[in-house]
Structures are given as C-alpha cells and as structure tokens.
Amino acid sequence: MSDARRYDAIVVGAGHNGLVNACYLARAGLNTLLLEQRHLVGGATITEELVPGFHFTTFSYAISLMRPEIVQDLGLVKHGMMVLPLVNTFQPGLDGEYLLLGPDSDENYHEIARHSPADAEAARDLDHIIARLVRALKPWMDRIPPNSRSDDPAEIAALAELKGWYDELDPEVRTMFEKFRTRSAAEILDEYFENELVKSLYASSGIIGSRCSVRDRESGLVWLFHKLGEYDGEPGHWGFHKGGNGGFTQVLARAFESFGGTIRLNSGVARVRYEDGRTQGVELADGTVIESELVVSALDPRQTFLRLVDPDDMPEDLIGHVRDFKFQGTAAKVNFALSDVPTFPGLEGREDIFTGFTNLGPSIDYLMEAWADCEEGRVSRRPFLDCCVQSTLDPDMAPAGKHVMSCFVMYAPYHLAEGNWETERDRLGDIVQETIEEFFPGFGELVLHREIVTPHDIETLIGLSEGNIFAGELFEDQLFLNRPAPGWNQYRTPIEGYYQCGSGTHPGGCVSGGPGWLAAQQILGDRQA
Amino acid sequence: MPLTTPFHPRVQARNEAGLWKHWAGYLVAPQYQHSLSAEYYAIRNSVSLLDTTPLFKYRVSGPDAARFLGRVLARDIAGCPVGRAQYTCWCDERGFVLQDGVVMQVDDGTYWLTAAEPALRYFRVMAREMGAHVEIEDVSRAFGILALQGPHAHRVIRQLTESATPLRYFGATSAMIESRRVMVSRTGYTGDLGYELWIRSEDACVVWDALMRAGRGHNIVPIGTTALKMARIEAGLLLMGADFHSARFAWVDEQRETPLELGWSWMFSKLDQDGRDFVGRSAIESELRNRTSRWTTVGLAVDWHDYERVYSEAGVVPPRHEVYAESTMSVYRRGSTEWDYAGYASSFTTSSLLRTPLAIAKLPLDLAEPGSEVDLEVTVVRRPQNVLACVTRMPFYNPARKTAAMGEEAGDE
Numbered sequence: 001m002s003d004a005r006r007y008d009a010i011v012v013g014a015g016h017n018g019l020v021n022a023c024y025l026a027r028a029g030l031n032t033l034l035l036e037q038r039h040l041v042g043g044a045t046i047t048e049e050l051v052p053g054f055h056f057t058t059f060s061y062a063i064s065l066m067r068p069e070i071v072q073d074l075g076l077v078k079h080g081m082m083v084l085p086l087v088n089t090f091q092p093g094l095d096g097e098y099l100l101l102g103p104d105s106d107e108n109y110h111e112i113a114r115h116s117p118a119d120a121e122a123a124r125d126l127d128h129i130i131a132r133l134v135r136a137l138k139p140w141m142d143r144i145p146p147n148s149r150s151d152d153p154a155e156i157a158a159l160a161e162l163k164g165w166y167d168e169l170d171p172e173v174r175t176m177f178e179k180f181r182t183r184s185a186a187e188i189l190d191e192y193f194e195n196e197l198v199k200s201l202y203a204s205s206g207i208i209g210s211r212c213s214v215r216d217r218e219s220g221l222v223w224l225f226h227k228l229g230e231y232d233g234e235p236g237h238w239g240f241h242k243g244g245n246g247g248f249t250q251v252l253a254r255a256f257e258s259f260g261g262t263i264r265l266n267s268g269v270a271r272v273r274y275e276d277g278r279t280q281g282v283e284l285a286d287g288t289v290i291e292s293e294l295v296v297s298a299l300d301p302r303q304t305f306l307r308l309v310d311p312d313d314m315p316e317d318l319i320g321h322v323r324d325f326k327f328q329g330t331a332a333k334v335n336f337a338l339s340d341v342p343t344f345p346g347l348e349g350r351e352d353i354f355t356g357f358t359n360l361g362p363s364i365d366y367l368m369e370a371w372a373d374c375e376e377g378r379v380s381r382r383p384f385l386d387c388c389v390q391s392t393l394d395p396d397m398a399p400a401g402k403h404v405m406s407c408f409v410m411y412a413p414y415h416l417a418e419g420n421w422e423t424e425r426d427r428l429g430d431i432v433q434e435t436i437e438e439f440f441p442g443f444g445e446l447v448l449h450r451e452i453v454t455p456h457d458i459e460t461l462i463g464l465s466e467g468n469i470f471a472g473e474l475f476e477d478q479l480f481l482n483r484p485a486p487g488w489n490q491y492r493t494p495i496e497g498y499y500q501c502g503s504g505t506h507p508g509g510c511v512s513g514g515p516g517w518l519a520a521q522q523i524l525g526d527r528q529a
Numbered sequence: 530m531p532l533t534t535p536f537h538p539r540v541q542a543r544n545e546a547g548l549w550k551h552w553a554g555y556l557v558a559p560q561y562q563h564s565l566s567a568e569y570y571a572i573r574n575s576v577s578l579l580d581t582t583p584l585f586k587y588r589v590s591g592p593d594a595a596r597f598l599g600r601v602l603a604r605d606i607a608g609c610p611v612g613r614a615q616y617t618c619w620c621d622e623r624g625f626v627l628q629d630g631v632v633m634q635v636d637d638g639t640y641w642l643t644a645a646e647p648a649l650r651y652f653r654v655m656a657r658e659m660g661a662h663v664e665i666e667d668v669s670r671a672f673g674i675l676a677l678q679g680p681h682a683h684r685v686i687r688q689l690t691e692s693a694t695p696l697r698y699f700g701a702t703s704a705m706i707e708s709r710r711v712m713v714s715r716t717g718y719t720g721d722l723g724y725e726l727w728i729r730s731e732d733a734c735v736v737w738d739a740l741m742r743a744g745r746g747h748n749i750v751p752i753g754t755t756a757l758k759m760a761r762i763e764a765g766l767l768l769m770g771a772d773f774h775s776a777r778f779a780w781v782d783e784q785r786e787t788p789l790e791l792g793w794s795w796m797f798s799k800l801d802q803d804g805r806d807f808v809g810r811s812a813i814e815s816e817l818r819n820r821t822s823r824w825t826t827v828g829l830a831v832d833w834h835d836y837e838r839v840y841s842e843a844g845v846v847p848p849r850h851e852v853y854a855e856s857t858m859s860v861y862r863r864g865s866t867e868w869d870y871a872g873y874a875s876s877f878t879t880s881s882l883l884r885t886p887l888a889i890a891k892l893p894l895d896l897a898e899p900g901s902e903v904d905l906e907v908t909v910v911r912r913p914q915n916v917l918a919c920v921t922r923m924p925f926y927n928p929a930r931k932t933a934a935m936g937e938e939a940g941d942e
Contacts, residue, residue, distance in 0.1 A: 107530075
C-alpha cells in the first residue's frame with residue numbers, strides 16, 4: 001500500500017508541538033501532512049467530553065509558556081485562540097488556615113501578612129527577581145540553542161555569545177540564576193520565607209511532573225521553568241484556554257488547515273523510511289507507505305531515536321544519551337465531574353476561590369512525605385494535588401451549575417515497587433478523592449464521575465515514554481545544550497531530512513510550542529542553505 | 530476585599546462623591562465632595578482632615594535602635610532627638626533610594642517610622658547583619674494616622690490639647706485628646722501649618738469626632754488624597770510611585786534614583802564632617818565628589834501666557850481647573866534644535882492658588898539652575914505643543930505659618 005500523494009513534509013504526532021511545527025512548514029508553502037495515531041489531534045493537549053456536557057482536560061490543563069511570537073506568526077487569534085486569565089490561587093491548609101491570592105499585589109501583601117508580614121514583603125522581592133531573571137532568559141528560550149559539539153564558527157560564536165550574555169547579566173539576576181541551578185526549591189525558599197503555607201505554595205512548582213523532592217537540587221530549575229511563561233506579558237502567570245487545553249490544539253489544527261495542511265487521524269507511524277542517510281518517508285502501522293524527503297518527529301526522544309528509526313543506524317554517542325535520558329514519569333491525573341464546587345470550611349459559598357490553581361500541599365513536610373512514598377515506589381498516600389475547576393471560569397466546560405475539576409497528582413511513580421498500574425488504578429482514584437475530602441469535607445458527595453489517568457495511561461494512550469509529561473525530565477543535564485543530547489540539540493538528526501520537534505527538544509515541556517517553532521526555523525533554514 | 534482604616538465608619542459616612550481608591554491595600558476616599566477645589570482650599574484657607582492610615586508604620590526600639598537607624602537611614606539620625614521628627618530616606622549599597630519616610634523619636638531610644646512600602650523584613654535583615662540589639666515591629670494595624678492641615682490647624686488642636694502649641698516644625702509630643710493618648714507631630718505633606726496624629730486604632734473614631742467638633746467653627750473639611758496631592762506639588766514634596774520609584778522593584782538603573790538626583794543633597798550637607806557609616810554612603814560620596822548625578826529634580830513653573838497661547842491658538846480654553854496628573858511629560862531644551870529631549874516632568878498640577886501650572890521635573894544639571902528656561906510638552910487638542918517653563922526653587926508655596934511659632938498671639942482667634 002502507498003499513499004498516492006507525495007508530501008513536501010510529514011510531521012509525526014499531532015501534539016501541540018507537532019501542530020505548531022506543521023503550521024510553520026505549511027505556512028512556508030510546503031505541502032505538509034500531519035499524522036496522528038489517535039482519533040483526535042492534540043496529543044497531551046486535549047479536551048474530551050467523557051460524560052455528556054462535562055469536558056475533561058484529560059492531561060495538560062493550563063497554559064502559560066506558549067511563545068507569544070507563535071500566536072502572532074500563525075494568526076491564532078483569528079482561529080479562535082482565547083486564554084482566560086487565572087484569577088485566584090488557593091492554598092488551603094488542613095487546620096482551617098489558607099492563602100487566597102488574587103490579581104492585586106497590595107491585597108496579596110495583606111493576605112500573606114495575615115500569616116507573616118515578613119513573608120508578604122519577601123514575596124514581592126522574590127517575584128520581582130524571578131520576573132527579572134525570566135526576562136533575561138527569554139532570548140534563549142526563543143532561539144535555537146548553540147551546538148556544544150560543533151566546530152562550525154557560527155556555533156563557536158553562538159557559545160561565545162552565551163558566555164557573554166551570562167557574564168553581562170545583572171549581578172543580582174545572575175546570583176538568582178545560580179541559585180535556581182544549584183539549590184533546591186526548599187533551600188531557596190528558606191532564605192525568603194518562614195511560613196509553611198507560603199513556602200509550600202512556591203515550592204510545589206519545583207516538583208511538577210518531575211521525579212524529585214522539594215529538597216532535591218533539581219527542584220530549583222523545575223520551579224524556574226514553570227515561571228518562564230506569561231499571561232499578557234505578566235511573567236509567570238497562567239491561564240485556561242477556552243474549552244480547555246484541547247481548545248487550543250483545535251485552534252492550531254484550524255490554523256494548519258488554513259495554511260493548506262492535511263491532517264490524517266488514526267494513522268500511527270511504525271517507522272521512518274530512509275536509505276543512505278536520507279529520508280524517504282514513513283510507514284504507517286497498517287503498512288501504508290507515504291513518501292517525503294522531510295519527516296519531523298514530534299514524539300519524544302526515545303520514540304524518535306529508538307523506535308521510529310533503527311538505533312543501530314545511529315551514532316553510538318547519541319543512542320547512549322537517549323538510552324540514559326531520564327523519563328521516569330511520576331505524575332498522574334484524576335479528573336472529576338462534580339455536582340457543585342467543593343466547600344472549604346469557613347469559606348462556604350465562595351466559588352471564586354477556585355478561579356485558578358488550588359494547591360493541596362500545605363507544608364514542606366507534607367510535600368516531603370508525599371515524596372517518601374514515591375521513593376519507595378508507591379503512590380503518595382497523601383499526594384500533592386494541583387486542582388483546577390475550569391468551569392468556574394469557562395461555563396462551556398460543564399452543564400450550568402455543575403463543574404469539572406482537573407487534579408494533577410504528585411507522586412505516582414511509573415515504576416511501582418509492588419503491583420502494577422492496572423491493580424493500582426482505582427486506589428489512585430480513591431487516594432486522590434480522600435485527600436481532597438480532607439481539605440474539602442463533603443467532596444465525595446459531589447462526585448458524579450471520575451477519570452483516572454495513570455503514568456501508564458499517559459504512555460500507552462499518547463506515547464509519552466514512562467508517562468513523563470515533559471517528554472523527558474527538566475533536569476539541567478537534559479536541557480538546552482543537552483536536550484535531548486549534546487550535539488543533537490538543534491532539531492536535526494543523523495539522517496538528512498529527519499528532524500525532531502517534540503518537548504524532548506529545547507525549550508522543553510509545557511504547552512510552549514517552542515520546540516515546534518524552533519525546529520521549523522531550523523528546517524526551513526536548512527532548505528534554503 | 531481591601532482593608533478599611535479605623536476611621537472607615539466616619540470616612541464612609543462623609544463620602545458624598547461615592548468614589549473610592551485603593552492605597553496599599555486599603556480603601557480610601559480620593560475625594561469626599563464633588564468639588565475637589567473645596568477640599569484643596571480647606572488646606573490653604575481653613576483646615577483639612579486627612580486619613581493617611583495606609584502608610585506602613587514601624588516601631589524601632591532597643592539599646593541599638595539609634596545605631597541601627599544611623600546605619601540604615603541615609604539622613605543623620607543624630608538630628609532626631611526625643612521629641613523630634615525627621616524626613617528621611619534609605620538607600621541600597623549603590624546609593625539608590627529604596628524609600629522615603631518620616632522618623633520620630635517618641636521616647637528615649639524608641640523611634641516610630643512611616644513608609645509607603647513594606648520594609649519590616651528589610652530592616653530585620655539589616656539589623657541581623659549588623660548584629661544590632663534592636664526590636665523592629667510592624668505596628669501598621671495598631672495605629673491610625675490623621676493629618677490636620679491648614680492655617681486653622683493650631684486653633685483646632687489647641688481646643689483639645691495644650692501639648693501641640695509649643696511644637697516647633699517637625700517637633701513631636703505625646704498628648705491626650707478625649708482622654709486618649711495620641712502622638713502629635715508638627716508634620717505633614719501639604720507644606721502648610723499642620724499636625725499629624727498617631728492614634729491607637731481603637732481610639733480612632735473618638736479622636737476623629739473630637740477634631741471635627743473642634744473644627745466646626747473653623748470650616749474643617751475632611752479631604753481625600755487628590756486634594757492632598759495637589760497641595761504637595763505646591764509644597765515641592767515628592768511622591769514615591771510618581772516622582773520616583775523604589776530601587777527595590779526597578780528593572781534597570783534608569784528607574785533608580787539617588788537622593789542627590791531627587792534634590793535631597795541637603796540631607797548630606799555635613800557629610801565631609803561626620804563619619805557616619807550608612808548604607809549607600811560611599812556611592813553618594815563618590816557621586817558628590819565626581820559630580821556623576823545623571824539629573825536632578827526641580828520645580829517647573831509654566832509660563833502663564835505661553836500656556837494660554839497654545840490653547841487659545843487651538844481654539845479651546847486652557848485646562849486650569851482641578852488638573853492633577855502623574856503621567857510623564859517630556860521636557861525639551863530650548864534652542865535651534867527642535868524637540869531636543871532634556872528630561873521629563875513626573876507630576877503636574879494647575880495651582881489654583883498660585884494661578885500657575887506647576888510641575889516636578891527631572892533635568893540635567895546644566896538646566897537645573899533656577900531661572901533656566903525649558904519647553905514642557907503638553908497635549909493640546911490631541912497634538913503635542915511646547916510651552917515655556919521656568920526652573921523654580923521648590924517649594925513653590927511656602928507660607929510663614931508652616932514653621933512659625935504657635936504662641937498665644939499666633940493661635941489666637
């Protein structure tokens with residue numbers, strides 16, 4: 001079998017990076033085919049109506065790192081892009097205490113000052129230095145990183161530019177950057193804060209999706225990473241896309257089709273075809289062959305280098321790095337359909353407390369206890385939960401008066417010490433429900449339906465190895481110059497015409513579109529050369 | 530919800546305009562009446578009462594309090610004995626201003642300090658670093674502050690306490706009003722005769738009522754923050770957030786300013802004689818020695834005729850009624866080159882009393898001498914126009930009563 005058409009470019013995987021990449025290629029005039037193994041586009045960025053009227057953000061659930069340049073370049077607004085700002089952040093304690101932060105910095109000062117005036121003041125300092133650092137890092141988020149293994153004068157110049165940039169950083173900003181690179185979230189926070197609610201609110205960003213504790217040095221950089229986005233230019237702020245994050249990939253799909261691109265669903269790719277180091281096309285799982293001299297993998301590095309091509313055809317050094325690339329997923333999702341918003345004792349009837357992230361993880365000790373279970377190869381008995389009741393902002397997510405609640409769960413290790421993810425599935429759901437119940441008594445009575453997404457599901461449903469939500473850990477040795485491997489961090493592969501554009505390339509995970517965009521820059525540049 | 534001040538029941542009852550603003554997370558009235566001018570003239574003609582509670586308030590005490598403040602504050606704290614208040618500022622090591630505020634020594638070794646932004650943690654960190662035995666408390670919520678300002682201020686307060694009468698300008702004393710202990714200082718942000726009262730929160734409404742009663746025969750008027758700000762430009766007093774910003778939250782040095790650039794060189798007039806070791810000293814010394822100030826802060830009096838002309842030529846009446854702005858207005862060098870950018874104005878008001886539009890501006894040193902002429906850009910029917918403005922020593926308005934002794938004769942009705 002073979003597809004009669006011949007394409008200028010084939011993009012494998014219609015996650016948001018595949019979509020962004022395909023958009024740029026199609027916009028440049030390439031006859032582009034986007035292949036997706038599932039029945040819908042979006043990869044980990046989808047919304048599904050699992051119960052009539054209830055729209056679940058099955059996997060990713062909020063947006064911040066999306067590169068603003070992409071929105072402009074691709075004209076996404078005219079295709080329906082609409083990101084709603086998160087209004088409040090709610091951090092409940094187990095003792096009736098809580099932090100409810102909103103859009104006004106003076107109000108937030110007084111809210112934190114209820115717990116500690118010194119912390120309220122420190123939060124301003126910390127937020128400001130992070131904002132300055134994020135601004136300084138932005139140019140490097142938005143360009144193809146230098147190649148540390150190249151003799152090309154342009155690459156040597158780029159590395160010199162990187163060094164020059166670092167040397168010229170404002171000393172305060174550089175010091176903070178070094179802290180994030182070398183210290184744990186908890187250690188940095190100890191310098192700023194005394195109150196546990198405040199500390200843990202900040203610290204939880206340091207473990208999202210990562211196999212580390214808030215006391216491991218990796219958590220510094222993971223925290224910083226989650227601050228690299230913006231909302232309307234406000235550094236570190238997040239939003240919900242209209243219709244859930246799947247609404248966003250639908251926008252990208254419309255943009256892609258407007259550029260003349262073709263989407264083919266239910267078309268998993270078995271392998272990339274190449275000969276004499278040149279790309280020839282792909283072979284689908286059903287044996288269909290589609291020809292193209294340009295194939296872009298939006299899958300993660302393990303799939304890109306170990307499955308779609310024969311690793312024996314790849315340089316040993318690259319394959320060694322890919323085999324060592326840490327995935328080790330530790331996150332799960334439990335999503336609920338609710339008959340009403342949960343009730344926090346003392347704040348009865350306050351739906352507005354849910355118009356943003358609700359963080360269940362009120363102390364560093366709580367987060368460390370959750371980690372202790374993970375280290376033992378168990379689901380945390382009292383997990384950290386990042387909850388979003390998106391329907392409090394977007395009425396189209398659930399029937400009137402009813403709600404959907406997305407709960408991101410840390411930790412749920414991919415590799416379990418005992419049992420397997422089929423036997424542990426319901427236990428995960430129960431643990432999450434019991435944990436929410438502790439903070440919001442009566443929660444269980446509101447549950448109409450629940451969807452449990454294990455790390456194993458993340459791997460088997462959407463192909464993210466070991467269920468790592470970032471397509472590989474966001475640890476320093478797997479970022480920037482090393483993502484996914486030194487020398488192979490510029491979206492090219494050893495096969496001419498075969499490229500990579502997934503979150504396993506720079507700038508990495510979250511719904512940023514950066515990898516898809518920068519890969520397209522590289523591809524289109526190579527075609528002109 | 531924003532916080533409310535302890536005077537809120539009174540403020541709310543009197544807020545006829547129904548306008549509210551946020552100030553440091555508190556609900557405050559920008560004006561009470563529909564006529565801003567009526568509030569403004571209370572400051573210059575009778576007596577005004579202003580709730581300035583949202584300021585952050587700190588209490589510094591302990592054996593090393595003076596040593597600590599001598600290190601942290603840029604102005605010499607030795608000039609602030611018991612019973613005195615002092616306008617001061619504090620800087621970072623690079624000599625950039627972090628904040629300004631008023632400090633007073635209320636008791637031997639006990640100081641009270643106001644600040645526009647939180648500074649508790651900053652002070653505590655500094656105290657720890659210098660090993661000072663000092664206690665720093667945030668007493669912001671424990672006290673409300675009222676400013677009683679205007680030519681009749683003394684005649685009002687003397688009905689309630691005799692303690693205020695001997696106060697010299699920037700003097701401070703404890704006093705009893707309606708059997709409630711208050712701290713009275715002869716300070717204010719209007720450049721007029723006036724007092725500020727620190728009142729325990731639980732006593733707030735009792736003291737407010739007493740002042741309003743005593744002021745009845747003197748046309749006392751509660752005023753909001755806008756009238757205050759109009760008066761403070763006339764008084765040549767800078768506002769953080771408008772005329773300068775805290776170096777703490779700046780992104781680039783262009784947004785940071787030194788005390789010398791803010792026109793506060795008078796705070797350092799004895800620097801060569803004192804051996805004070807305060808934060809930012811070496812940077813300020815170097816700036817003084819090498820004359821490296823990038824600009825200084827000056828008053829601009831806009832030429833009345835030229836202001837009139839640009840609007841008249843456009844066929845409209847010049848806006849002079851109740852104009853107050855904190856937007857940046859460009860200032861240009863006058864000469865053969867058109868639009869030769871020199872600096873900017875950070876605050877602007879059309880002073881009703883002085884019949885002159887006034888601005889606070891940043892200008893390079895060669896243009897900063899009183900009498901220098903520059904062009905100030907105003908927007909006239911949507912187009913930029915330059916009007917002549919003259920560098921003027923501030924304060925623009927400085928009545929003798931501001932600093933005069935209040936004896937029987939001065940206070941007599």
